[in-house]
Amino acid sequence: MNQNIYSRLALIGWLWLAVSVGAKAQIGNWRSHVSYRSAQTVAVATNYVYAATANGLFAFDKTTNERMTLTRQDGLTDVGISRLLYLPDQSRLLIAYRTGTIDFLSIGQGGAPGSVTTTITTIAAATNLPDARGINFVSRVGNLAYLGTDFGLVVLNLAANDIRDTYFSQCTNGSPLPIYQTTVVGDSLYALTAPTASTGTVQAIRAVRYSAGTNLADPGNWRSVANPPGSPETLVARQGRLLATVNERGIYDRVAGQWTLVQALSVTPVRQFVSSSSTDAGVIVAAGSTITAPTAGTSTSALLTDPRDAIVDGNTIWIADAQNGVLQATNGTIRSSTPAAGPDRDVFSTLYAYPDRLVALPNGPQDATALPTNTASANELQVSADQWQALSVPGLDRGFTSAAYLTDTQTLYLGGFGTGLWQKTADQPAPVAVSLPATISNSITSLATDVLGNLWIATGGAQTRTTALHVRRPDGTFTSFPAVTVQTIEQLVPDDAGYIWMRLSVGNGLLVFDPQTNRTRTLTTVLGGGGY
Known part of the structure; x- marks a missing residue:
């Protein structure tokens, strides 16, 4: 029978599984399975590179290429890391979370991770702050760290x-105004914020006098700064000048209160990063698929798609890319340094559990949305081996929407909304298409197997009430059931008595079908509808 354990389950970030994986995990213990592709921030501590993805943290030794994952079991306080900042003079790694929590991880000899020595929960535990408290950016000036958050600016004393x-930034309607980035130029601190009433749909720039006597918490001390043409993407300081990047335009320099285009770049994205390594490596420029730094030269690759952070390390640029993970740019080329373990994305719609395997699908029952580049149509976990496999089909740019497994033949079936039926056996490296009769739509919404080895198929999305329930027998023949024409079937569950139970879309109840008599019955919560 179909063993779909979670229907329409959104795995926002991480996948927790109560599974037994040899000696690594015991039944009843939780294990985290995070994607290493959605890198958000990166830091370098001597021989070690630290990278945080949307919901995980890992480190690897550049000299041995040994990789390790750091979790709550290693002392981390929270999940959902937004920024990393290495403090070489303190031998600590600042770890900022989307909840507002801050951890300090001790860094040992050679840059190896130690233990969490200090945790600051002031932001996360405060009762007078808005619900959104994520830390979006961290910049250091001496022993002060300026945190751009979802509600304003926080000054952290690192000593x-x-x-x-704390400065609470607000829109004109009183709602919090997120700060995405900060930088100091001369006697002013500049902040890149979410759009304001004066900027409309584009991000805004605000500034405050940077001096010991200035009260950052006083809104009256802040002033608006005119934008360069377009929406500023990043702000950095270089040689005492304020620079801003704008997608498809380039880099602007602010001189005497006016913006001047100093480098035209007709690509997207255009971003700048200030290297936070122990050596002053200048400003890193990422433009389209190219990244450049003064001491590391220029490197180009299609892997560079959505850089969120970058740092120079000698002649190498380490990049956190939100689509392709940790990238290493050296001598003109860019290669992936992302661990192979884990699924290739952070969000899945549905999970299916079968003997010794778990299948994670990105799309829901009637979702034909195209997938991002280099993203698989499904991910499969071999539980005993604790190994993930990306199930990719060349030329297929949409995710599978349903799955079913036949234990006797060890065949995994996958259905797509608009892409038809596919199968994968143990000796096949990738799914292969299964031909459907012309009378069966290729818009599959659900699959299920029964105790007799039949594969049940639900189709939908048609404008007219066409047949929506079909079965593929063990001999490969197909049968359709014209008695079932409802186009909103989202889940099939055959029972041991031979009935087919169908969960319809939200608000439409259940449909039960008897293949022997071709009779159907709808169950709903409406009075007299058979449900309760």
Whole structure:
């Protein structure tokens, strides 16, 4: 029978499985399976590179290529890391989370990870802050760290490990105004914020006098700064000048209160990063598929698609790319340094559990959305081996929407909304298409197997009420059931008595079908509808 354990389950970030994986995990213990592709931030501590994805943290030794994953079991306080900042003079790694929590991880000899020595929960535990408290950016000036958050600017004293000041930024309607980035130029601190009433749909720039006597918490001390043409993507300081990038336009320099285009770049994205390594490597420029730094030269690759952070390490640029993970740019080329373990994405619609395997699908029952480049149509976990496999089909740019497994033949069936029926056996490296009769739509919404080895298929999306329930027998023949024409079937469950139970889309109840008599019955919560 079909063993779909979670229907329409959104795995926002990480996948927790109570599975037994040899000696690595015992039944009843939780294990995390995170995607290493959605890199958000990167830091370098001597021989070690640290990278945080949307929901995981890992480190690897550049000299041995040994990789390790750091989790709550290693002392981390939270999940969902947004920024990393290495503090070489303190031998600590600042770890900022989307909840507002801050951890300090001790860094040992050679840059190896130690233990979490300090945790600051002031932001996360505060009762007078908005619900959104994510830390979007961290910039350091001496012993002060300026945190751009979802509700404003927070000043963190790195020597005393406490919050020194808080500025609540607000829109004209009183809602919080997120700060995405900060930088200091001369006597002013500049902040890149979410759109304001004056900027419409584009991000805004605000500034405040940067001096010991300035109260950052006083809104009256802040002023608006005119944008360059378009929406500023990043702000950095270089040689005492304020620079801003704009997608499809390039890099602008602010001189005497006016913006001047200093480098035209008709690509997307255009972003700049200030290397936070122990050596002053200048400003890193990422433009389209190319990245450049003064001491590391220029490198180009299609792997560079959505850089979120970058740092120079000698003649190498380490990049956190939100689609392709950690990238290493050296001598003109860019290669992936992302661990092969884990699924290739953070969000899945549905999970299916079968003997010794778990299948994760990106698309829902009637979702034909195209997938991002280099993303598989499904992911499969071999539980005993603790190994993930990306199920990719050349030329197929949409995710599978349903799955079913026949234990006797060890065949995994996959259905797509608009892409038909596919199968994968143990000796096949990738799914192969199964031909459907012309009378069966290729818009599959659900699959299920029964105790007799039949594969049940639900189709939908037609404008007219066409047949929506079909079966593929063990001998490969197909039968359709014209008595079932409802186009909103989202899940099939055959029972041991031979009935086919169908969960319809939200609000439409259940449909039960008897293949022997061709009779159907609808169950709903409406009075007299058979449900309760």
